[in-house]
Amino acid sequence: MTSTEVIFFGENTMINALLVRKLKQTQAFSEAGVRMPVTIFEANPCWITAITDHGIRKNVELGYGTKKQCTKRELGHLKKAGLEEKKLRFLRSMRVTELSETEKIGSEVLASQVFTVGDKVSVTGVSKGKGFAGVVKRHGFSGGPRSHGQSDRERAPGSIGQTTTPGRVYKGKRMAGRMGSDTVTVRGLSVVSIDTENKRLIVKGVVPGGVNGLCIVKKESR
Numbered sequence: 001m002t003s004t005e006v007i008f009f010g011e012n013t014m015i016n017a018l019l020v021r022k023l024k025q026t027q028a029f030s031e032a033g034v035r036m037p038v039t040i041f042e043a044n045p046c047w048i049t050a051i052t053d054h055g056i057r058k059n060v061e062l063g064y065g066t067k068k069q070c071t072k073r074e075l076g077h078l079k080k081a082g083l084e085e086k087k088l089r090f091l092r093s094m095r096v097t098e099l100s101e102t103e104k105i106g107s108e109v110l111a112s113q114v115f116t117v118g119d120k121v122s123v124t125g126v127s128k129g130k131g132f133a134g135v136v137k138r139h140g141f142s143g144g145p146r147s148h149g150q151s152d153r154e155r156a157p158g159s160i161g162q163t164t165t166p167g168r169v170y171k172g173k174r175m176a177g178r179m180g181s182d183t184v185t186v187r188g189l190s191v192v193s194i195d196t197e198n199k200r201l202i203v204k205g206v207v208p209g210g211v212n213g214l215c216i217v218k219k220e221s222r
Contacts, residue, residue, distance in 0.1 A: 014098055014099060015060060015096060017062075017217060017219065018062070018114055018201075018216070019046050019214060019215075019216060020214075021044075021064075022039065022042075022209050023041060024040050024211060025207075028202070037205060038202050038203065038205070039123075043110075043111035043200060043201035044065070046063065046109045047062065047081070047088060047108050048063075048103060048107050050077070050081065050105065051105055052093075058098075060093065060095075060099070062091070062109065063088030064088065064092075067089040068087070077091075111196070112196050115191050117193060121191060121217050121219055121220060122186065122189065123186050123203065123205075123215050123216070123218075124218070125183075125184060125207055125208040125209035126183055127180050128180050128209065129179075131179065132176065132177065133177070133179035134155050134157075134176045135157040136155045138177065139174045141157060157174075157175060161173070186206075186208065188220075189203050189207070190204045
């Protein structure tokens with residue numbers, strides 16, 4: 001997660017996404033007294049570490065978080081933006097078509113500058129890793145009966161293919177394997193609150209990933 005990763009968010013008119021850290025999932029109540037699930041993010045400032053101009057499109061790289069040590073390659077990259085002392089941990093790139101006068105290399109981007117309460121957003125994160133899982137847990141198979149001498153077949157997948165024709169197992173067959181640790185995007189969420197003093201961003205809904213996981217919050221086009 002420390003290497004530079006390019007993520008294309010579509011053609012935006014300005015920066016409309018931020019890197020945040022997931023703190024916890026809880027509940028809140030609206031003004032009408034309706035209970036709703038919310039996710040609380042740590043929204044520390046992001047820093048513009050690089051801008052690549054491709055004519056119509058531009059790529060803006062954002063840095064977020066800190067770490068104790070950086071490689072010489074990473075320090076050299078941050079030095080060009082004047083941010084070598086910050087030792088940014090995460091670097092992610094997004095595609096834009098236009099930038100404002102304040103959005104330049106070395107400048108910070110705050111959550112209050114990108115989002116407002118009520119904005120529709122999508123959140124991208126890495127789901128929790130479950131390790132190697134069987135078909136019952138991974139795909140929701142019902143399994144076999146425990147009666148009639150099949151006590152050891154309760155969580156077995158059953159038949160996986162034909163015999164002579166085609167003589168193989170089709171690609172994409174649902175079987176046991178690694179589960180989780182996938183990049184997942186949840187759409188249709190909304191911003192509930194922006195706490196600039198405590199640097200918190202509260203979004204209605206639940207998002208993938210564990211505590212302290214990196215997430216990308218992007219404003220959806222109306």
